[in-house]
Amino acid sequence: MATIRGRIARRALSPGERLPSIRKLARDLAVSPSTVVEAYDRLAAEGLIRSRPGAGFYAVGVPAPLALAEDGPALDRAIDPFWVSRQSLDAAAGARRPGCGWLPPDWMPEAALRRAVRALSKADAAVLTDYGATQGSPALRRLLARQCAADGIEAGPEQIVLTPSGTQAIDLVCRFLLNPGDTVLVDDPCYFNFQALLRAHRAKVVGVPFTATGPDPDRFAEALAVHRPRLYVTNSALHNPTGATLSPRTAHQVLTAAAAHDLTIVEDEIFADFEPEPSPRLAALDGLARVVRIGSFSKTLSASIRCGYIVPRPDWVEGLRDLQVATNFGGPSPMAAELVLRTLSDGSYRKHLAALHGRLAQRRCEAAIDLAGLGIIPWIEPRGGFYLWCRLPGGRDAAEVARAALAEGVVLAPGNVFSPSQSAPDFMRFNVAQIDHEALRVIARALG
Template identity: 65%
Template sequence: MESRTEQVMQAIRRKLGSGAIAPGEKLPSIRGFATTMRVSPSTVVEAYDRLAAEGVIFARRRSGFYAAQSNRPVALSAMGPRLEREIDPLWVSRQSLDADEEAPKPGCGWLPAGWMPVASLRRAIRAAGRADDGLLSYYGGTRSEGKLRQFLSRQLSDQGIEAGPGRILLTSSGSNAIDLVCRLLLSPGDKVLVDDPCYFNFQALFRAHRVEIVGVPYTPQGPDIERLQEALSLHKPRLYITNSALHNPTGATISAQVAHKVLTLAAVHDLIVIEDDIFTEFEPDLSPRLAAMDGLDRVIRIGSFSKTLSASVRCGYVAARPDWIEALIDLQVATNFGGPSPLAAEILHHALSDGGYRKHMEALRVRLAKLRWKVAVQLGEIGIAPWIMPRGGFYLWCQLPEGTDGAAMARAALAENVVLAPGNVFSPSQGMMSYMRFNVGQMGDPGIYPALDRAMRAAG
């Protein structure tokens, strides 16, 4: 556990990392910051002296302490609270991506390769290979591949979202789409709202933009409206990011009543909402969408194809107001000299237009529906219980037996080469110690359950 001195040091590092204190700017007075942190002035003196020794700040005689002028790169891992590896979003992402292909990965965020429509992808790749030389050689246009945007426009219309191709921008991935929106709308030191719990890479991405993260408790019907209203009044955030359907990690779906209240509060508090809808095709039937109810006025829709088609052929998209799309195009040109690979967009359009894709998704929804119940029963036999039973998708957000520390369990499981996703990696407040997210599609190895049981016993 961090000492009080270390807590003060981390608080100053966060202010420096977020831009709340600029280089050369004076730090809070020792007595004032002691009151803010509820520690003694001597604790703040020790923290400031240690930061000065590190070169992070410097003292001016009879004036106080100031942020150092530094051109050293700031590591993302240093921007925010210092977390155990097992619950640090960056570390968990790296473990999932770098794990041995054969290693059990109940904590990862994708389905097994054998479950994906690889036959459709192979046909699409062969078709793209017969395209003209320009597709195989040139940059894409600034508005990206037109056929895929037209396809997405029709798909969004089926969901009640009217967005012509001109209101859709293709990006290199879903994460890239969110990054572009953040570049457009956020400045260092701004505050953003996320669900608590939320997809852990949201937190890592916001660290990169040096903004302050504020968590709002999530319920089976959506964000806790009372706490959302409190956060809006107190923090005056610029953005709120959420998954309306098949929320990651909980699997919950927002109710129509809660969705209306979210949009009402957004209008009152001039809040922009990013609706990351990456799991929409896993739903058995359509649920409420903030983008549809709002008409893409202050809601920005984000999506990608990494969960349903391929995480290797990377492509995402943004649907938003025309003026924002124009500004995002300029940003994409500046940062990426255009959109996603035109070859990737062509491959995806072929695969999506293939009649086999619709049948693939229908079969996948049925397969996952059966598997969610099966995995829930097997987890129940070792004392792990789902928070809710989701309507679709491949995640189960589960409560561990009382007293079990998810991070300690993940550490014990990793010793057996099993990658888990403990609850606190998803929680800005670090209030989900006894929860764990499981990917039911990655639970086929019968050795996983004994390994989980051993890890729980080691962490209990």
């Protein structure tokens, strides 16, 4: 494939020119004819060549010259809620990403995933070929209902809607409940993609200062009275980016204020499995009356197998299913749902989580020591998870540090991308599983 691409790029093959025969190219490159057949088929799928039955393969056209600046993320774009996502997702292979929001591949249950993929090859044909049902796999919904019960939440399988991802679960709820111009409360700081998604819905975003035990109760009540928001979007378990845990007292105050002002709360549970012991859940305390539970499996299982879920109040299920048809023509891929189900049902998954808790506890401690050596101090010591929310030394501008590190191929997450009020200029979120010694050296140079 590289040989043919090179010939097209050098214009040694012109548009419409016939490629060497399979047998000739196999002889020239000293490979088997089947290898050439597969290479030609893949190049045809990419649109670089095309087949004429009985006449061979022909070049389609000359691609535009490759520009490295266009092949990766734009390095000069504004540092905003899209910035870290773009840099992390589009980074070149091998780039260091202490600012990203997922674990490295070797931290994930690869063996269980491979078993599930092998088993999937024997699944019913419908799983491999059909659209997803509007509410998603009944078997996976039954499993999630059991997990809800373990968390003290009464919700049967019929009250759970599977979605193509956790982000799309939030998107679906926003489509269901918001109109352009509605106000939505978020924590300050909060997960930056909450802001990006709400911006796409043309909502007015208002931040509430976040403390070590949850949103500041007085400022939360004040924001409800002044702004009359429609939604509040938050992480209760291991808050992103701070790693803080909601306290029972703050949970009670939040729910009391929400009831008084008819506020709906969207509780994102994506980090719940990283907790050593469960913390208070708004959905459990509220009984799903005004709290919507959402989540996905991308942090502990696989970010490649996209599947999320919504647990709303019962009378919202039909409306969410209709919206799912309108926006996605069905629920998540049946293949993705089957892979998640098989892996979660595998007895090794609980062992994976237990090992992950221990490994992350050690890594958080090591990373905190390494960062402290650079004068970077964590805001709190989280109970679990893989984030440390840290203040930089000397009031350094985290955006400037991130730009300097990016120039050396290291992606960082500066504090103000998380802050609606732009009140965290000297903070940075670090993913402890993605920090190595070379990344630390680059960070040290960027600070200097």
